[in-house]
Amino acid sequence: MKSLLHPTEPPPAGPSWEAGERVTFGGLSDKGTGYMAYSERAGPSVLLLHDGYGLLPSVEELADGLVADGFTALAPDLYDGAVARTAQEAHTLFVALDEDVVDKRLRAAAEHLTNNWHPRLGVIGFSMGASLATRLAQTVDLDATVVYYGGGAGLDEEWDSGPLLGHFAEDDASESAATARRVMSSLDDGEVLIYRGCAHGFANSALNGAYDPAAAELAWFRTLEELHYQLS
Secondary structure, three states: OOOOOOOOOOOOOOOOOEEEEEEEEOOOOOOEEEEEEEEOOOOOEEEEEOOOOOOOHHHHHHHHHHHHOOOEEEEEOOOOOOOOOOHHHHHHHHHOOOHHHHHHHHHHHHHHHHHHOOOOEEEEEEOHHHHHHHHHOOOOOOOEEEEEOOOHHHOOOOOOOOOEEEEEEEEOOOHHHHHHHHHHHOOOOEEEEEEEEEEOOOOOOOOOOOOOHHHHHHHHHHHHHHHHHHHO
Protein backbone atom coordinates (compact mmCIF):
# COMPACT_ATOMS: atom_id res chain seq x y z
CA MET A 1 0.00 0.00 0.00
CA LYS A 2 1.25 3.45 -0.87
CA SER A 3 1.84 5.99 1.87
CA LEU A 4 -1.40 7.35 3.25
CA LEU A 5 0.17 10.81 3.35
CA HIS A 6 -0.38 13.00 0.33
CA PRO A 7 2.93 13.94 -1.32
CA THR A 8 1.65 17.51 -1.67
CA GLU A 9 -0.70 19.68 0.30
CA PRO A 10 -4.28 18.41 0.08
CA PRO A 11 -6.75 20.49 -1.95
CA PRO A 12 -8.58 23.44 -0.38
CA ALA A 13 -11.60 22.70 1.77
CA GLY A 14 -13.83 23.05 -1.25
CA PRO A 15 -14.57 25.11 -4.35
CA SER A 16 -17.12 27.88 -4.31
CA TRP A 17 -19.16 25.92 -6.85
CA GLU A 18 -19.35 22.48 -8.39
CA ALA A 19 -21.60 20.85 -10.95
CA GLY A 20 -22.62 17.52 -12.38
CA GLU A 21 -24.26 17.14 -15.76
CA ARG A 22 -24.67 14.91 -18.76
CA VAL A 23 -22.15 15.77 -21.47
CA THR A 24 -21.23 14.70 -24.98
CA PHE A 25 -17.62 14.12 -25.98
CA GLY A 26 -15.70 12.90 -29.01
CA GLY A 27 -16.43 13.40 -32.71
CA LEU A 28 -18.23 11.61 -35.50
CA SER A 29 -16.46 8.28 -35.12
CA ASP A 30 -16.03 8.17 -31.34
CA LYS A 31 -18.93 10.20 -29.99
CA GLY A 32 -20.10 9.31 -26.51
CA THR A 33 -22.06 10.65 -23.58
CA GLY A 34 -21.53 10.49 -19.87
CA TYR A 35 -21.85 12.13 -16.50
CA MET A 36 -19.34 14.92 -15.89
CA ALA A 37 -18.61 16.17 -12.37
CA TYR A 38 -16.42 19.24 -12.03
CA SER A 39 -15.81 22.46 -10.12
CA GLU A 40 -14.04 25.78 -10.53
CA ARG A 41 -10.87 24.00 -9.40
CA ALA A 42 -9.78 21.80 -12.30
CA GLY A 43 -8.28 18.99 -10.28
CA PRO A 44 -6.57 15.90 -11.74
CA SER A 45 -8.71 13.98 -14.21
CA VAL A 46 -10.38 10.65 -13.38
CA LEU A 47 -12.32 8.34 -15.68
CA LEU A 48 -14.95 6.30 -13.82
CA LEU A 49 -15.98 3.13 -15.70
CA HIS A 50 -19.23 1.51 -14.58
CA ASP A 51 -19.87 -2.21 -14.17
CA GLY A 52 -22.30 -4.33 -16.15
CA TYR A 53 -25.32 -2.67 -14.58
CA GLY A 54 -24.67 0.60 -16.39
CA LEU A 55 -24.40 4.24 -15.41
CA LEU A 56 -26.59 4.09 -12.31
CA PRO A 57 -27.12 7.01 -9.90
CA SER A 58 -24.68 5.26 -7.54
CA VAL A 59 -21.91 5.77 -10.12
CA GLU A 60 -22.81 9.43 -10.54
CA GLU A 61 -22.61 9.81 -6.76
CA LEU A 62 -19.06 8.45 -6.84
CA ALA A 63 -18.18 10.99 -9.53
CA ASP A 64 -19.56 13.77 -7.32
CA GLY A 65 -17.49 12.40 -4.46
CA LEU A 66 -14.34 12.62 -6.57
CA VAL A 67 -14.99 16.30 -7.17
CA ALA A 68 -15.47 16.89 -3.46
CA ASP A 69 -12.02 15.37 -2.95
CA GLY A 70 -10.33 17.65 -5.49
CA PHE A 71 -10.62 15.75 -8.79
CA THR A 72 -12.47 16.25 -12.07
CA ALA A 73 -14.45 13.16 -13.07
CA LEU A 74 -16.13 11.76 -16.16
CA ALA A 75 -18.22 8.58 -16.10
CA PRO A 76 -18.90 7.51 -19.72
CA ASP A 77 -22.27 5.90 -20.38
CA LEU A 78 -21.28 2.75 -22.25
CA TYR A 79 -24.89 1.56 -22.62
CA ASP A 80 -26.29 4.81 -24.06
CA GLY A 81 -28.83 5.27 -21.31
CA ALA A 82 -29.77 1.65 -20.66
CA VAL A 83 -29.34 0.19 -17.17
CA ALA A 84 -29.81 -3.31 -15.78
CA ARG A 85 -31.97 -4.38 -12.87
CA THR A 86 -30.83 -8.00 -12.74
CA ALA A 87 -27.62 -9.94 -13.36
CA GLN A 88 -29.15 -11.42 -16.52
CA GLU A 89 -29.99 -7.98 -17.88
CA ALA A 90 -26.46 -6.84 -17.08
CA HIS A 91 -25.02 -9.82 -18.96
CA THR A 92 -27.24 -9.10 -21.97
CA LEU A 93 -26.11 -5.48 -22.12
CA PHE A 94 -22.47 -6.42 -21.66
CA VAL A 95 -22.31 -9.03 -24.43
CA ALA A 96 -24.00 -6.62 -26.85
CA LEU A 97 -21.15 -4.11 -26.57
CA ASP A 98 -18.93 -3.54 -29.59
CA GLU A 99 -15.37 -3.57 -28.19
CA ASP A 100 -13.96 -1.38 -30.96
CA VAL A 101 -16.67 1.25 -30.43
CA VAL A 102 -16.19 1.19 -26.65
CA ASP A 103 -12.41 1.52 -26.94
CA LYS A 104 -12.78 4.54 -29.24
CA ARG A 105 -15.25 6.16 -26.87
CA LEU A 106 -13.00 5.65 -23.87
CA ARG A 107 -10.03 7.17 -25.66
CA ALA A 108 -12.24 10.13 -26.61
CA ALA A 109 -13.37 10.46 -22.99
CA ALA A 110 -9.74 10.45 -21.83
CA GLU A 111 -8.84 13.15 -24.36
CA HIS A 112 -11.86 15.21 -23.30
CA LEU A 113 -10.48 15.28 -19.75
CA THR A 114 -6.79 15.79 -20.49
CA ASN A 115 -7.28 18.34 -23.27
CA ASN A 116 -9.93 20.45 -21.53
CA TRP A 117 -9.41 19.96 -17.80
CA HIS A 118 -6.23 18.47 -16.33
CA PRO A 119 -3.37 16.59 -18.07
CA ARG A 120 -2.83 14.04 -15.31
CA LEU A 121 -5.24 11.14 -15.69
CA GLY A 122 -6.34 8.20 -13.60
CA VAL A 123 -9.02 5.57 -14.19
CA ILE A 124 -11.26 3.59 -11.83
CA GLY A 125 -13.04 0.56 -13.27
CA PHE A 126 -15.62 -1.76 -11.70
CA SER A 127 -15.93 -5.37 -12.91
CA MET A 128 -16.58 -4.94 -16.65
CA GLY A 129 -15.16 -1.45 -16.32
CA ALA A 130 -12.05 -2.88 -14.66
CA SER A 131 -11.20 -4.91 -17.75
CA LEU A 132 -11.90 -1.89 -19.92
CA ALA A 133 -9.59 0.18 -17.70
CA THR A 134 -6.63 -2.18 -18.02
CA ARG A 135 -7.21 -2.44 -21.77
CA LEU A 136 -7.38 1.35 -22.05
CA ALA A 137 -4.01 1.58 -20.31
CA GLN A 138 -2.42 -0.13 -23.30
CA THR A 139 -3.21 2.82 -25.59
CA VAL A 140 -3.62 5.83 -23.27
CA ASP A 141 -0.98 7.25 -20.96
CA LEU A 142 -2.49 6.74 -17.50
CA ASP A 143 -0.91 7.94 -14.28
CA ALA A 144 -2.98 5.58 -12.09
CA THR A 145 -5.26 2.60 -12.65
CA VAL A 146 -7.60 1.29 -9.95
CA VAL A 147 -9.70 -1.81 -10.54
CA TYR A 148 -12.48 -3.42 -8.52
CA TYR A 149 -13.00 -7.20 -8.73
CA GLY A 150 -11.83 -7.51 -12.33
CA GLY A 151 -9.35 -6.32 -14.89
CA GLY A 152 -8.08 -9.47 -16.52
CA ALA A 153 -8.74 -8.40 -20.13
CA GLY A 154 -5.89 -5.90 -20.37
CA LEU A 155 -3.40 -7.56 -18.03
CA ASP A 156 -0.36 -9.73 -18.57
CA GLU A 157 3.03 -10.25 -16.96
CA GLU A 158 4.55 -7.65 -19.30
CA TRP A 159 2.37 -4.83 -17.90
CA ASP A 160 4.26 -1.54 -18.19
CA SER A 161 1.37 0.91 -18.01
CA GLY A 162 2.02 2.43 -14.61
CA PRO A 163 0.78 1.91 -11.05
CA LEU A 164 -2.05 -0.56 -10.60
CA LEU A 165 -4.21 -1.02 -7.50
CA GLY A 166 -6.79 -3.79 -7.28
CA HIS A 167 -9.66 -4.31 -4.83
CA PHE A 168 -10.89 -7.90 -4.83
CA ALA A 169 -13.61 -9.81 -3.00
CA GLU A 170 -12.58 -12.92 -1.10
CA ASP A 171 -15.70 -14.80 -2.24
CA ASP A 172 -15.29 -14.14 -5.98
CA ALA A 173 -14.58 -17.15 -8.17
CA SER A 174 -14.88 -15.34 -11.52
CA GLU A 175 -12.15 -16.05 -14.05
CA SER A 176 -11.47 -12.36 -14.66
CA ALA A 177 -10.91 -11.70 -10.97
CA ALA A 178 -8.67 -14.75 -10.57
CA THR A 179 -6.56 -13.77 -13.59
CA ALA A 180 -6.25 -10.17 -12.47
CA ARG A 181 -5.27 -11.13 -8.92
CA ARG A 182 -2.63 -13.58 -10.15
CA VAL A 183 -1.06 -11.18 -12.63
CA MET A 184 -1.18 -8.13 -10.37
CA SER A 185 0.46 -10.04 -7.54
CA SER A 186 3.46 -10.65 -9.79
CA LEU A 187 3.91 -7.02 -10.85
CA ASP A 188 6.47 -4.71 -9.26
CA ASP A 189 4.02 -1.81 -9.55
CA GLY A 190 0.84 -3.72 -8.78
CA GLU A 191 -0.96 -4.11 -5.49
CA VAL A 192 -3.78 -6.50 -4.60
CA LEU A 193 -6.11 -5.89 -1.66
CA ILE A 194 -8.53 -8.60 -0.56
CA TYR A 195 -11.80 -7.84 1.24
CA ARG A 196 -12.72 -10.72 3.52
CA GLY A 197 -16.25 -12.06 3.46
CA CYS A 198 -17.19 -9.95 0.44
CA ALA A 199 -18.68 -10.92 -2.90
CA HIS A 200 -18.24 -9.59 -6.41
CA GLY A 201 -19.92 -6.18 -6.57
CA PHE A 202 -19.35 -5.30 -2.91
CA ALA A 203 -18.75 -1.62 -3.76
CA ASN A 204 -21.93 -1.07 -5.78
CA SER A 205 -24.55 0.36 -3.46
CA ALA A 206 -27.29 -0.54 -5.97
CA LEU A 207 -26.66 -4.28 -5.49
CA ASN A 208 -28.51 -5.18 -2.32
CA GLY A 209 -27.26 -8.76 -2.23
CA ALA A 210 -23.57 -7.96 -2.66
CA TYR A 211 -23.09 -4.45 -1.31
CA ASP A 212 -20.91 -4.25 1.80
CA PRO A 213 -20.89 -0.67 3.15
CA ALA A 214 -17.84 -1.09 5.39
CA ALA A 215 -15.71 -2.72 2.69
CA ALA A 216 -16.90 -0.23 0.09
CA GLU A 217 -15.97 2.70 2.32
CA LEU A 218 -12.52 1.27 3.06
CA ALA A 219 -11.85 0.53 -0.61
CA TRP A 220 -12.94 4.03 -1.63
CA PHE A 221 -10.70 5.61 1.01
CA ARG A 222 -7.77 3.59 -0.34
CA THR A 223 -8.72 4.54 -3.90
CA LEU A 224 -8.71 8.25 -3.09
CA GLU A 225 -5.33 7.95 -1.37
CA GLU A 226 -3.90 6.17 -4.40
CA LEU A 227 -5.24 8.84 -6.74
CA HIS A 228 -3.88 11.65 -4.59
CA TYR A 229 -0.50 9.97 -4.42
CA GLN A 230 -0.19 9.21 -8.14
CA LEU A 231 -1.93 12.24 -9.67
CA SER A 232 -0.62 15.07 -7.48
